[in-house]
Amino acid sequence: NAGVMQNPRHLVRRRGQEARLRCSPMKGHSHVYWYRQLPEEGLKFMVYLQKENIIDESGMPKERFSAEFPKEGPSILRIQQVVRGDSAAYFCASSEGVANTEAFFGQGTRLTVV
Amino acid sequence: QKEVEQDPGPLSVPEGAIVSLNCTYSNSAFQYFMWYRQYSRKGPELLMYTYSSGNKEDGRFTAQVDKSSKYISLFIRDSQPSDSATYLCAMRSVTGGGNKLTFGTGTQLKVEL
Numbered sequence: 473n474a475g476v477m478q479n480p481r482h483l484v485r486r487r488g489q490e491a492r493l494r495c496s497p498m499k500g501h502s503h504v505y506w507y508r509q510l511p512e513e514g515l516k517f518m519v520y521l522q523k524e525n526i527i528d529e530s531g532m533p534k535e536r537f538s539a540e541f542p543k544e545g546p547s548i549l550r551i552q553q554v555v556r557g558d559s560a561a562y563f564c565a566s567s568e569g570v571a572n573t574e575a576f577f578g579q580g581t582r583l584t585v586v
Numbered sequence: 587q588k589e590v591e592q593d594p595g596p597l598s599v600p601e602g603a604i605v606s607l608n609c610t611y612s613n614s615a616f617q618y619f620m621w622y623r624q625y626s627r628k629g630p631e632l633l634m635y636t637y638s639s640g641n642k643e644d645g646r647f648t649a650q651v652d653k654s655s656k657y658i659s660l661f662i663r664d665s666q667p668s669d670s671a672t673y674l675c676a677m678r679s680v681t682g683g684g685n686k687l688t689f690g691t692g693t694q695l696k697v698e699l
Binding site for chain 1: 629687689692
């Protein structure tokens with residue numbers, strides 16, 4: 473049973489380009505969460521999605537960031553017109569249900585904006 | 587003030603020592619408390635979780651929650667060099683938000699031979 477799969481593991485983008493980060497949850501998991509980890513900081517919640525629905529996006533910056541979890545395929549975190557401050561590790565987690573307290577994390581995508 | 591406070595360390599201990607890691611929090615709505623271990627450039631790995639107050643033991647690891655003091659701890663007995671990692675506490679409330687977690691900044695632990 474594969475764990476949470478994120479790709480790419482490393483992504484380099486020039487300022488102004490778009491970054492697309494993908495997350496495939498564990499088999500049987502329909503809840504996906506995105507977190508951002510800045511250097512020397514803990515993980516910060518960004519967005520919580522279920523299939524085809526955004527449940528909580530209270531941690532998402534109001535501009536340039538969007539997320540989706542389509543009926544088929546992985547969840548996508550999209551960052552448009554990236555800036556240097558977007559450089560961070562982005563982690564995806566998935567869980568089986570709402571009441572299940574065990575959220576499993578992927579290995580992360582490390583975004584570097586040059 | 588951050589919702590969850592955690593001493594960043596680094597904490598350096600000799601092999602075999604008992605390690606105590608701690609977090610304090612301010613949000614009384616938090617009911618689930620987790621400890622994650624994160625190796626360098628890897629994803630967080632869930633070690634333990636507890637619901638409300640009390641203790642939970644799993645092998646060399648013991649988690650304690652004191653809701654009256656808003657204070658949680660993770661104890662590692664007989665520490666090993668392989669325990670060297672960053673330890674993150676995380677919390678969530680019962681209602682709403684699914685598994686939305688609030689993390690501490692992490693404590694970097696080094697267990698030396």
